[in-house]
Amino acid sequence: MATSRRQWMKExxxxxxxxxxxxxxxxxxGYSVDEVEKRLDAQNPIEGxxxxxxxxxxxxxxxxxxENNLATMNEYAKSQSVNLRPHAKTHKCAEIAHRQIAMGAxxxxxATIYEAEQMDKAGIGGILITSELVGPNxxxxxxxxxxxxxxxxxxxxxxxxxxxxxxxxxxxxxxLNVLIDIDPVGRRTGVAPGETAVELAKTIxxxxxxxxxxxxxxxxASSHVVGFDARKKHSIQYMTPVIESFRKMQRDGLxxxxxxxxxxxxxxxxxxxxxxxLQVGSYVFMDIDYRIIGGNGENTELYEDFQQSLTVxxxxxxxxxxxxxxxxxxxxxxxxxxxxxxxxxxxxxxxYRFGGDEHGILTLDEPDPAVNLGDKVExxxxxxxxxxxxxxxxxxxxGNKVVDVWKVIGRGHG
Amino acid sequence: MATSRRQWMKExxxxxxxxxxxxxxxxxxGYSVDEVEKRLDAQNPIEGxxxxxxxxxxxxxxxxxxENNLATMNEYAKSQSVNLRPHAKTHKCAEIAHRQIAMGAxxxxxATIYEAEQMDKAGIGGILITSELVGPNxxxxxxxxxxxxxxxxxxxxxxxxxxxxxxxxxxxxxxLNVLIDIDPVGRRTGVAPGETAVELAKTIxxxxxxxxxxxxxxxxASSHVVGFDARKKHSIQYMTPVIESFRKMQRDGLxxxxxxxxxxxxxxxxxxxxxxxLQVGSYVFMDIDYRIIGGNGENTELYEDFQQSLTVxxxxxxxxxxxxxxxxxxxxxxxxxxxxxxxxxxxxxxxYRFGGDEHGILTLDEPDPAVNLGDKVExxxxxxxxxxxxxxxxxxxxGNKVVDVWKVIGRGHG
Numbered sequence: 001m002a003t004s005r006r007q008w009m010k011e012x013x014x015x016x017x018x019x020x021x022x023x024x025x026x027x028x029x030g031y032s033v034d035e036v037e038k039r040l041d042a043q044n045p046i047e048g049x050x051x052x053x054x055x056x057x058x059x060x061x062x063x064x065x066x067e068n069n070l071a072t073m074n075e076y077a078k079s080q081s082v083n084l085r086p087h088a089k090t091h092k093c094a095e096i097a098h099r100q101i102a103m104g105a106x107x108x109x110x111a112t113i114y115e116a117e118q119m120d121k122a123g124i125g126g127i128l129i130t131s132e133l134v135g136p137n138x139x140x141x142x143x144x145x146x147x148x149x150x151x152x153x154x155x156x157x158x159x160x161x162x163x164x165x166x167x168x169x170x171x172x173x174x175x176l177n178v179l180i181d182i183d184p185v186g187r188r189t190g191v192a193p194g195e196t197a198v199e200l201a202k203t204i205x206x207x208x209x210x211x212x213x214x215x216x217x218x219x220x221a222s223s224h225v226v227g228f229d230a231r232k233k234h235s236i237q238y239m240t241p242v243i244e245s246f247r248k249m250q251r252d253g254l255x256x257x258x259x260x261x262x263x264x265x266x267x268x269x270x271x272x273x274x275x276x277x278l279q280v281g282s283y284v285f286m287d288i289d290y291r292i293i294g295g296n297g298e299n300t301e302l303y304e305d306f307q308q309s310l311t312v313x314x315x316x317x318x319x320x321x322x323x324x325x326x327x328x329x330x331x332x333x334x335x336x337x338x339x340x341x342x343x344x345x346x347x348x349x350x351x352y353r354f355g356g357d358e359h360g361i362l363t364l365d366e367p368d369p370a371v372n373l374g375d376k377v378e379x380x381x382x383x384x385x386x387x388x389x390x391x392x393x394x395x396x397x398x399g400n401k402v403v404d405v406w407k408v409i410g411r412g413h414g
Numbered sequence: 415m416a417t418s419r420r421q422w423m424k425e426x427x428x429x430x431x432x433x434x435x436x437x438x439x440x441x442x443x444g445y446s447v448d449e450v451e452k453r454l455d456a457q458n459p460i461e462g463x464x465x466x467x468x469x470x471x472x473x474x475x476x477x478x479x480x481e482n483n484l485a486t487m488n489e490y491a492k493s494q495s496v497n498l499r500p501h502a503k504t505h506k507c508a509e510i511a512h513r514q515i516a517m518g519a520x521x522x523x524x525a526t527i528y529e530a531e532q533m534d535k536a537g538i539g540g541i542l543i544t545s546e547l548v549g550p551n552x553x554x555x556x557x558x559x560x561x562x563x564x565x566x567x568x569x570x571x572x573x574x575x576x577x578x579x580x581x582x583x584x585x586x587x588x589x590l591n592v593l594i595d596i597d598p599v600g601r602r603t604g605v606a607p608g609e610t611a612v613e614l615a616k617t618i619x620x621x622x623x624x625x626x627x628x629x630x631x632x633x634x635a636s637s638h639v640v641g642f643d644a645r646k647k648h649s650i651q652y653m654t655p656v657i658e659s660f661r662k663m664q665r666d667g668l669x670x671x672x673x674x675x676x677x678x679x680x681x682x683x684x685x686x687x688x689x690x691x692l693q694v695g696s697y698v699f700m701d702i703d704y705r706i707i708g709g710n711g712e713n714t715e716l717y718e719d720f721q722q723s724l725t726v727x728x729x730x731x732x733x734x735x736x737x738x739x740x741x742x743x744x745x746x747x748x749x750x751x752x753x754x755x756x757x758x759x760x761x762x763x764x765x766y767r768f769g770g771d772e773h774g775i776l777t778l779d780e781p782d783p784a785v786n787l788g789d790k791v792e793x794x795x796x797x798x799x800x801x802x803x804x805x806x807x808x809x810x811x812x813g814n815k816v817v818d819v820w821k822v823i824g825r826g827h828g
Contacts, residue, residue, distance in 0.1 A: 111771065134730070357503065373574055390804070390826055412746065
């Protein structure tokens with residue numbers, strides 16, 4: 001998960017060249033979170049609500065950039081004749097899922113049964129839950145969701161787990177669709193590729209009330225390999241045995257139709273290997289973590305296939321020293337699981353560091369523009385999935401205007 | 415924020431000696447989050463809901479330990495004749511705030527205006543908001559809260575900020591209670607102690623519609639100094655100038671009645687220095703971060719004045735290798751802002767490491783008891799405040815029984 005100091009410097013320089021979006025407070029009103037939502041619910045687009053009217057910290061989603069990202073991925077998938085079932089664990093947002101499906105996606109992936117339940121409530125089907133659902137609680141809920149939406153799919157990585165699923169499905173008189181989870185490299189979940197996987201697939205295929213549909217193989221270790229060529233080599237090395245196992249299942253007469261996997265980091269690598277569908281997630285938002293892995297285009301230093309659409313809006317709440325200013329956005333406002341923090345957008349000579357649960361410290365080195373008490377500052381998030389998980393809503397913007405509020409559903413729960 | 419390897423080892427050894435609370439799944443049902451809450455709402459205590467029935471990851475609160483912690487702090491404050499206004503940013507939970515106040519606390523502190531609004535909605539007054547509320551949005555909301563609850567207090571650290579508050583209060587025809595925020599050491603928020611602080615206090619006292627009430631001084635840098643004697647020395651060094659400033663204000667005839675500050679790490683150090691009230695927070699839950707700072711009792715290696723009442727319940731969802739098992743609780747289930755992760759309770763030979771957004775990896779070295787697919791595991795959280803912030807509810811337990819569900823209110827918002 002680490003990035004080198006050199007990459008980090010490079011990224012900071014790159015961000016400094018983005019168009020400035022700094023703001024100073026103007027004739028704003030004291031809206032509470034509830035009031036802003038009420039106002040946004042009442043009329044869309046909203047007259048007069050701008051970024052600087054929002055309570056901070058606030059999660060902002062740039063809709064132009066989001067739409068651009070959705071279109072780019074969609075066109076790529078079409079050009080490769082591969083299906084999309086994008087991962088909703090990144091956005092946990094029904095409005096984004098609906099847009100993905102309207103553009104042709106088969107449905108969405110979710111990481112948890114709770115995310116799946118929330119997506120179902122929002123009218124979204126075609127759900128593949130990509131983590132093993134183990135134990136009566138989660139299996140019982142999977143059974144109920146499948147009764148309502150028969151195209152729901154789950155993953156399984158052992159005969160013991162498959163037996164649990166089969167028994168619960170039999171009791172409930174429903175057929176559960178399952179993919180065998182093959183572990184490319186992470187030793188996190190999944191069975192080893194090769195004969196072990198093929199044998200387990202056969203075992204599953206023989207079980208009552210389980211409908212074997214194919215393979216889930218996600219090489220998380222490949223997704224953040226820095227440098228396109230190194231990443232390609234890594235993904236080919238580890239995904240090839242998985243896809244070979246999938247082909248062997250087909251040759252052996254198993255009804256293996258789906259080969260699902262692939263991250264935003266390998267979306268333009270894996271389709272050629274034989275994926276039938278991609279579960280890319282982060283491309284909708286991007287983050288610092290992905291930006292520094294490098295791209296395959298003209299700029300190989302930074303990954304720029306997709307645009308950074310997600311930021312946190314913060315307020316300068318203390319400015320008693322010339323060399324620093326304090327923001328109202330700290331450890332509770334940003335994902336902290338990487339060894340780098342968020343990045344300030346639109347300033348030169350301004351860096352962010354964490355200053356505690358509620359505070360961030362801006363270090364000022366001839367800042368341009370100047371930083372003053374009350375100023376609003378936007379910051380690119382370090383790692384998008386856990387950052388979204390900290391918020392209940394995203395404020396959707398076009399330029400400085402706030403045009404909508406989308407709920408983050410399915411966060412945090414099992 | 416770092417801890418030494420030696421401390422880390424010590425802590426792991428200590429935790430291994432706790433009473434085991436491992437569980438295996440039994441005749442549980444497939445409750446969803448909503449259903450568990452509905453059932454818990456309907457009858458209290460609940461017949462038959464046990465820890466292993468809960469969807470995971472779930473935040474668990476051991477009520478016996480919580481009650482013990484509340485009583486311990488309360489008795490200490492009484493013995494020192496110092497007031498308590500505990501910090502609700504730790505728990506963000508009305509039920510805990512009500513219990514603190516019922517035992518004699520003056521009210522609660524909050525870090526944000528949103529937390530304050532939520533506490534108000536839950537019927538809790540006597541609120542001190544300990545971060546500067548800057549800009550029309552937050553000041554407008556402070557004005558409204560103060561109109562409803564005239565004992566609300568805010569902090570201020572510059573004449574410019576005080577002017578904003580005074581003007582908004584004048585327009586709304588309300589008096590705002592303010593404490594001057596003096597910075598002991600952190601250079602995060604606050605004005606320097608000494609003459610600068612006293613002069614700013616006089617400026618504030620002269621402003622229209624501001625009622626000057628005293629000093630807020632929180633030495634966050636002292637709270638986690640390892641070793642009681644070193645911590646005491648640190649807090650005395652940095653808090654003395656703050657308290658001297660408070661006394662100078664009193665000598666100069668300012669109505670400085672409140673001297674507020676102090677963390678769980680310095681609760682038994684600062685009262686002697688002249689605090690009038692303590693804003694201790696973490697003592698209700700404790701965490702690994704506090705446990706390793708060392709205590710002043712018989713065991714100076716570990717801080718054991720308060721008990722660890724907060725854990726995350728996880729499920730073993732994959733067990734394909736003898737040397738490891740995978741949990742359903744990863745980066746989204748735990749605070750990740752420290753350089754150590756959560757700790758497994760009740761097992762020998764089992765360590766946790768992060769395995770991604772949704773997964774944790776248990777490394778198994780002759781585990782006792784054995785770890786099997788579907789087992790439930792409890793883990794002590796690394797850092798309590800941001801860990802609570804990840805959840806919407808705490809499941810309250812006595813032994814293995816779940817006896818209540820308390821909502822986490824005020825998380826995440828500005």
